[in-house]
Structures are given as structure tokens and as C-alpha cells.
Amino acid sequence: MTYRDVASKQVFTWACVSIGARMPVAMAPLALVFLVRERPGGYSLGATLAAVYVIGEIIGAPLLGLRLRPERARPQLAAGLATGAAGFAGLGALPGAHPMVLAAFAVLAGIAPAQATGALRVLLTTLVPERAVAQALSFESLLVSGIWAVSPAAVTGLALGVAPRVPLLLAAVLLVSSAAGLWLLPAGWDAGDGDRAGGPLLRPLLAAWPAYVTGAAGLTTLGLAELVLPALLEQRGVGVGWSGPLLVGLSLGAGLGAFLYGLRSWPGRLRTHSVVLLCGTSVCVALVALIPAAAGIAVMLAMSGMLQSGALLTRNLSLREALPPSALAAGYSLMYAAAGAGYAATGSLAGVLLRVVAPSTAVLVGVALTLVLAALGWWGEVRRAGRSAQGVQPVAPPGAAAVGSAPGPEGPSVSGGSDPECRL
Structure with missing residues (x-):
């Protein structure tokens, strides 16, 4: 692999x-x-x-x-x-x-x-x-x-x-x-044999709502940080022209995080990976708001991008486990829309906050909002997994064996890293 x-x-x-x-x-x-x-x-x-x-x-x-x-x-x-x-x-x-x-x-x-x-x-x-x-x-x-x-x-x-x-x-x-x-x-x-009968897609798509919430949470903090960054640099006495290079560093950090993600398998459940990475992203963005030096801001932005890319990848894998093959494209589209809505709401929130509070405070408000969304998504994942454990048949992930019971959507990772669905 x-x-x-x-x-x-x-x-x-x-x-x-x-x-x-x-x-x-x-x-x-x-x-x-x-x-x-x-x-x-x-x-x-x-x-x-x-x-x-x-x-x-x-x-x-x-x-x-x-x-x-x-x-x-x-x-x-x-x-x-x-x-x-x-x-x-x-x-x-x-x-x-x-x-x-x-x-x-x-x-x-x-x-x-x-x-x-x-x-x-x-x-x-x-x-x-x-x-x-x-x-x-x-x-x-x-x-x-x-x-x-x-x-x-x-x-x-x-x-x-x-x-x-x-x-x-x-x-x-x-x-x-x-x-x-x-x-x-x-x-x-x-689409899989079970989906060619034309079964409804809406129910499994709605049941996967925790993935959409955490997907939106992954962009909320960084979206606010990006939009507030010029004002934050001005508050710190740093040239606003540094916004562009700093955001490029954020994108490069995200690319590095995505590359590192694929190098090995990671123990634990996808929902745990997601909440840990989102919390790590939130900590880095909070430090962006608190560190006065441009170099420190650059490092924290790059690290937040690296962690955020891992969090979004876990959401893609979780969604792939939770939905039948015929609903995957629609599920990814819904997540895309949720992330876009979160980013748009973040822009509106930034415009309101910058009128009444300092840029650093606005970023910290965004961090708090991300943590609330991450907690809500994690609670939804746990609740769905609990229902599966009580006898509700979960949707088998693509590529699952046709014989025997399908594993739950957040089953433990296979020893030796042979299960690509339970990576970071």
C-alpha cells in the first residue's frame, strides 16, 4: 500500500x-x-x-x-x-x-x-x-x-x-x-448489485450528517483565519502584503499533510482521528491569533493546514464507509455544499465580528465555533455507531466481503494496515 x-x-x-x-x-x-x-x-x-x-x-x-x-x-x-x-x-x-x-x-x-x-x-x-x-x-x-x-x-x-x-x-x-x-x-x-434496484438515496445520505458537520467544521476555522488574516497582520504591525505568502504556506502545509497521510496506516477509529485532528487544527489557529511574530504565524498556519487536510480526508473515508456506492457521488456533493455553506457563513461572521472586536478575538470566536461543530459531529458518529451495535444493519462499505455480516462504519482497523478505510 x-x-x-x-x-x-x-x-x-x-x-x-x-x-x-x-x-x-x-x-x-x-x-x-x-x-x-x-x-x-x-x-x-x-x-x-x-x-x-x-x-x-x-x-x-x-x-x-x-x-x-x-x-x-x-x-x-x-x-x-x-x-x-x-x-x-x-x-x-x-x-x-x-x-x-x-x-x-x-x-x-x-x-x-x-x-x-x-x-x-x-x-x-x-x-x-x-x-x-x-x-x-x-x-x-x-x-x-x-x-x-x-x-x-x-x-x-x-x-x-x-x-x-x-x-x-x-x-x-x-x-x-x-x-x-x-x-x-x-x-x-x-453502483453495486444492491443499488441497481433503484432504492432511495435520501435516507442514507441524511443518516451520514455527522460527516457533513465535521467537514464544514474543518473549513470554518481556517476560513475565518484566511479572511481575517490581513486585519490580523495589521493588528500585529506586520505588512498586509505578507497575507499572500502566508496563505501559500497554508496550502503547502495542507499538501504535505495529505502526502503524509498516505504513507502509513493509523490505529483507532476514523471518528477519533477526525476529532483529534480538528482539535489540533483549532489549537494551531488559536496560536495564529495569539502569536505576535510573523514567523510564528507562518508556522502555525502551515501546521493548521497540514492537520486540516488530514481531518477532511478522514471525513471522505468515513462517508465512503457509511454510504452505498450509488450514493457516494451525491454524498461527496453534499459534503462539498456543506463546506461551502460553512465557508460562506464564516465570511459573513468575519464581517460582523471585525466591526465590534479585534481581529485576534474574531479568530478565537471561529475556533470556538469549530470545536462546537466537531463535538456535534463526534456525538453524531458515536450515536450512529451505537445504533449499529444494537442490531441496526449498517451499510457495507464498498469492497466489503459479500459473505457474513458487514463491519460497522467505524469498526476497528485491521491489524497490519490491510484495511485502507481505517487509515487516518
């Missing part, structure tokens, strides 16, 4: 398709701000368009994810990516249009491709041996960290060095290339 199991031509193709689908998501908010910043009230309009785009993602991920079916994944994903490309192209082609027209394009660009994240994650796990699923998800997290580290610099360079519309036109091209690349990958994935 090493990263050699992930190194294949199919996974490389998947990575190219994934970059085309996900880089526009990372580029969009900042690109929208640059698109309209020279108009009267441009920064306010840009922030509004970015918020509208995120709201579109939050709506589109569960709405389209619930309608996605494994046997029709390719045409559905391609249609969504192509429609999202039309939204980005409209924004780039008509930068001087009425704000309502731009908002409509932003909503379209956010909604249409929103189910791609969950579907591509499921598709990745079908391209590797069952024993390498944890490493595959670690590779995905590492790839996404790289995308988010590169995107802000790419948007800034293109918008200021070429033209404000160029990043959005590039996003449209990337989505079209991603849609075309889907035909180099499998058309879909196996």
Missing part, C-alpha cells in the same frame, strides 16, 4: 481532467473581483458576484449530485462542465454588462459543474486497487492544494498583466477541456 499503486496512466488522465474542472472554482472569486474592480463600486460588486457564485455552487452540488447516476455519469458531468464554461465565457465576454446579467452568468458558472467534485472523487477510487483508496484520496487532496496555491497568482498575473477578462475566459477553456477529457476515462462506476 504505497503511492506506486496510484501511479498509472489512467490516474494521470484523471488528474488532468480534475485540474480542468477544479481550477476554475479556485480562480472564480478573485477573478470576479478583478473583472469589475474598475467600475463604480467595483470592489463591492465583485464581492457580491463572488458570493453569488459560491451560492450557486452550494445549490448546485446537492441538487445535481442527487440526480447523478453512476451509469450516466459521463454525459451528465460533461453537460454540467460545458454549461459552466458558458457561464464563465459570458462573464469574460461581457464585463461591462448590467450587474444582474453578470450575476446570472455567475450563478450559472457556479451551479452547473458543482457535482463534478464528488463524481470525480468516486471515479478516482475506481481507477486504483481497493487497498490504495486512501493513497488515492491523499493524492487528490495534494492536487487540490496545489491548485489553490497556484490559482491566486495566476489570476492576479493574467488580470493585471493581460486583461481582467482573461482569467474567466481561461476558466471556460479549462472546463471545456475537462468535459472533453471525460471520454478518456471510464463512463461511470459500478
